[in-house]
Amino acid sequence: MDYLWSPWRYRYVAAGVKDERCIFCAAADARDDSQSLIVLRSRKTFVILNRYPYTSGHLMVVPYAHQATLAASELETLAEMMALAQRIEQALETLYHPDGYNLGMNIGRAAGAGIAGHLHLHVLPRWIGDTNFMTTVGETRVQPEELTTTYQRLRAALGT
Template sequence: MKDYDGTELGEGEPASGFAAVPDSFQRLWTPYRMAYISSNSEKAPQQHDCPFCEAPRLDDEKALIVARGTLAYVLLNLYPYNTGHLLVCPYRHVATYDEATPQELAEIGELTQVAMRVLRETANVDGFNIGMNQGRIAGAGIAEHLHQHIVPRWAFDSNFFPIIAGTKAVPRLLGEVRAEIANAWPPRD
């Protein structure tokens, strides 16, 4: 199995080989999350002020971009609520919906429709949460750059982790999901 950046992941070691007293806890082993933890350290390189302005300048795989339009693009959320959680962003740095041009809004809408079709095809999605948080007070993590969330949902996708442990189990690696969605994205006319 490979990590999101292509490095080989080990199979892990069984706990039975270590000196310890077994307990009643189940472990959710997510070694690929170490990249996110270490990126918050003081030693991590300084990031651009706006990740949605920086992403289009990068390689699609590195930026998790699945499709590019003329005025907007689609990328995977780096911190997804569910597998396949996409964001649709205008290239132009605007903060709120009312600052976007009619052409930008039209393309965001078109890209959202295509994203829904592709997610249904690739992931057998049962439904979607689609929305925008406008402003930090409304819950926008990156309030300075407009972005729309497309969160795929399945009939039985809830589990006890978010409720009990404040944890979300995401069963697939970002790079794997990005490649699948990008490969299924229809060509532009």
């Protein structure tokens, strides 16, 4: 599991050091959702495509509030995160017909969070055999689809 979350985290850490702005807050504030890869905006949270996906369709559900923990988050926000995860599951099912899904939060840097200060829920489709392939090729990830294509398809599937 630790391995699963590691490929993109170093790039996020590197990016964070460079401009020192929380990437989730920066994305939420930016005007161009297609540039930020925000697929959907809801009341308390938004859905953003992972720029360094583990698999095609790797999304994150992120609260607008910059909070690091579940305890610091409003119950309404957490409920909306799960409701969006439900919609994402359905969209991914339609688009990619995966064999399964990973949903996960890494809370704190010791747990593997790339952006430790801002809570986020990873949702990604999985296929039988994708981990076997991954362990063989090290940190090279499977990216059979261009991000811009994934973005357009997910926006359509989520009805935004």
